[in-house]
Every structure is written in structure tokens, then in C-alpha cells.
Amino acid sequence: MSRRQPLHATPFRRLLLLALLPAMPLLAQPTDPPTGIDAELVGSEQAVEVEAPMEDAEIARRLRDIYEATERFAPLSVAVRDGVVFLRGRTREARYREWASELARKTQDVVAVVNDIEVDSGPLWSLAPARREALELWRQFIQTLPLLILGAVVLGLTLVFANVLSRSLVNPLRGVTDSDLLQGVLRKTIHVVVVLFGVYLFLRISGLTQVALAIISGTGLVGLVLGFAFRDIGENFLSSILISVQKPFQLGDLIQVEGNLGIVQKVTTRGTMLVDFEGNHIQLANATVYKSTIKNFTANPNRRIDFAVGIGYDASIVAAQDVALGVLRQHSAVLNDPEPTVLVETLGAATINLRVYFWIDGHQHSVFKMQSAAIRLIVRAFEEAGISLPDEAREVIFPQGVPVQLAREAPERAPAPPLAQRPLPAVQRDAEREASPAEGDLASEVGEIEKQARASRAPERGGDILREAAQRRH
Secondary structure: OOOEEOOOOOHHHHHHHHHHHHHHHHHHOOOOOOOOHHHHHHHOOOOOOEEOOOOHHHHHHHHHHHHHHHOOEEEEEEEEEOOEEEEEEEEOOHHHHHHHHHHHHOOOOOOEEEEEEEEOOOOOOOOHHHHHHHHHHHHHHHHHHHHHHHHHHHHHHHHHHHHHHHHHHHHHHHHOOOOHHHHHHHHHHHHHHHHHHHHHHHHHHOOOHHHHHHHHHOOHHHHHHHHHHOHHHHHHHHHHHHHHHHOOOOOOOEEEEOOEEEEEEEEOOOEEEEEOOOOOEEEEEHHHHHHOOEEEOOOOOEEEEEEEEEEOOOOOHHHHHHHHHHHHHHOOOOOOOOOOEEEEEEEOOOOEEEEEEEEEEOOOEOHHHHHHHHHHHHHHHHHHOOOOOOOOOOOOOOOOOOOOOOOOOOOOOOOOOOHHHOOOOHHHHHHOOOOOHHHOOOEOOHHHHHHHHHHOOOHHHOOOHHHHHHHHHO
């Protein structure tokens, strides 16, 4: 608070007058008399007033009121002597201490500031910062809750629209291509693109603009980590598109990849599902399928079967070849084009090994059943033709010698009829059939495997493994 006083009212003014006394004679010399307005001012007896300095007590009171209003200092002592401010007390942060000095220094008529305020370091650990952050997050969540609800509604509508749009765009392609695999991949691609756009809209509406921009631009550490994490997923997805376009196989084909033989059940954006002849599900990554050698047994319906059979050295090779060819040509499942062949393969220790080759329709007949039937029929034909089928020669040593006993002469018997003229027992007559009861109707197993695949549970439709494991533990 300021007030106006006469010039001689304070000690400071008195000291100023004493300093000016030596110069008073010079000031008292006569000068030209003033004229006009200046004469009126000189002749006036009104006293000159100046701004008085603030009292020490007034400065201390004013600073104390400001410090107490901030509630940043406790306790606090403010003293002022001859314009010098002395501060004592405690505060929580160093920046509050600096602020107190700056405030006192800028106060009118303050000459210097002595700041003895101590900064309280507080406990070693405190939950106060975490509590403040939690309250701030909760306040921000409450503020953005309406936007989150609106964004969730937009995202839900986008998911519904993605299903409708993917079906409406892919259905016209059925007149262009009949590949279910290609249609499925295109439908999934359109669905993923629309869903990603919906996620972007959700982030923008919710106020998460920076997150949306980071996702779209793909920059920053998060984009780099996600790029490495989803590298295999992107590779498998691209491989699924290439498989759909190039069509190395179709659904229901019998293929072999990386030593895995099975029927193609389905192809997803991630992997190719096979069902082997034991009924097991085999899931292969699309990237592995695309980069590996694929052996397709269904693309060409004709399948060649071969096996080896050994005849004795005393048998006629040409006769054995004719007998085997006759059996194959009479079988209804063996194709005449390409023709079956019987070739001499190797010379064994006790046998001449023949390799039998013939072709069948793999879509209609089973490879394993036809091989069994052909071996059975050819062995039976060799027996009837008197062609020996010896075992590997072995040397047998008798250390004690072999006792020999002469047999009595048996009465002569009528010679036995040739093997081909003997009546066959019921079991042997069954062997003459093209397919025995054990071999079934020689039909292909592909239809049965597909039936089992449709009846079985798809692997991705199973329950939550982690939840089931937790239930077992409890």
C-alpha cells in the first residue's frame, strides 16, 4: 500500500536535502524572472508529492499471504529487514523453492532475498504419483467414454458390412472361376481390408489419432515389432493367394508335401489342411506348401503300380513273363493303355527277380488293394504253371551228421494229373477272383477319407486349450 507524504517527511528525504546543501548558493543565484505559465508554477505554494517506498512489515505481510494461498510451503516464515527478505520453511519440490525466490525478488522495494527454504525429499517410495496418474487416466476415460461407445458402434457396423461386401463381390466370380480356394481367399482378403478400415475409423472417432496414424504409417518401434511378429502371417497369406492363382492342387486331391501324404480338405489364409489315410489331420503352413515339392496323385487319374517277384533258376523266364502278363491282361481294373510289362530286374542268390508294372485308374481303384490282388493272382498262376518260387538259399550244417534210413519200396501209383487239371479247393477257387473278400471291391479310399473328414471336428473349432488345462488342474 502506498501513500503520498511531504518531501521532508522521511529520513531518506532529509538525507537528500543535506546532500544538496552545498549546491544551494548556485541554485540561489538570480535568474531572469519567469513569465507566463512558468511564473504561475513558481509562484504556487503547492508541495511536490512522490511515490513512497513500502514498509518492511507491509512487504512481509503481502508475501506471506501469497505463499499461504498456494499451500506449497509448510511451515513458512517470512521476515523483511531494510528491504531484505528472509524465507524459512519446507516445501515438496525444488521448483517451488525457486518460485518463492523469484516472487520475492520481483516484489516492489525488495533489495535482496535470502532463501533458506528446505526441500522435503519425502519417503523412499510413495504411491501418490501412481494415484495421481490413475485419477488422471480415469478422468480422461470418463471424458472419452462417449466417443469410445460411438467408435465401437461404427466398428460393429463395419464388421457386418465386411461380411456382406465380401460375399457380394466374390459371388459374381463364380461364373469366371470354379475354384473354391480362390473364392475363399478373395473373400477373406476383402473382409480383412474392410475390418482394418473399421479399426482405423474406431481409433479416429475415439480420439486416438496418434495411434491411428502410427498404424497407418507403420513407423516407430511398434510398427517394427509388429512387422517382425506378423512376417510369417503375411508370408502365409501371400502364399495362399499364389496357391489359389496357380492351382497346383484342388480340394479333394491326394497330394504329398514334405513327406506328408493326404487328401486336401481345405486351404485357409494361414495353412493347408490334409487328412491322411489314417484319418489324421495334418496342417501345413502355406509358405511351406508353396516352397516345397508337391506331388499330386490326383491330377493324372492313371497310377502305375509295380512289385517284384522271384522265380527259380530252373524256370523259364519267358514262360513266367507270359503267365504274369496273361493275369494282368485278364484283370478288369488293369489298363491296356499304357500296357502292363514284366521285366527281369536282378539276379538274386536263389531267384531271378522279375519286376511287374501295370497301370490303373486311381480315381476308381485303390493302389494298395490292386497291388495285393495282382500279387495274389500272379503267385497262384505261377504255382499252377509249375514255376518255382524258391526261397533264398541257406547253408545248413549238421555237426553230428545226418542219419539216413532207407525207405521201403512203395507200390507204383498212377501218375498225378497236371497241376492245371486238378480240381481246386474252395479256398483256391476264391484266389482266382479278381478281388478277394479281404481286398474288398478294389475301390479307392479317397471317398471314405473325405467322408471321415466331413464327419470329424475341424482343429480350429476346438475349445480353449488354456482354459481346459486350468479346469483339469482344479
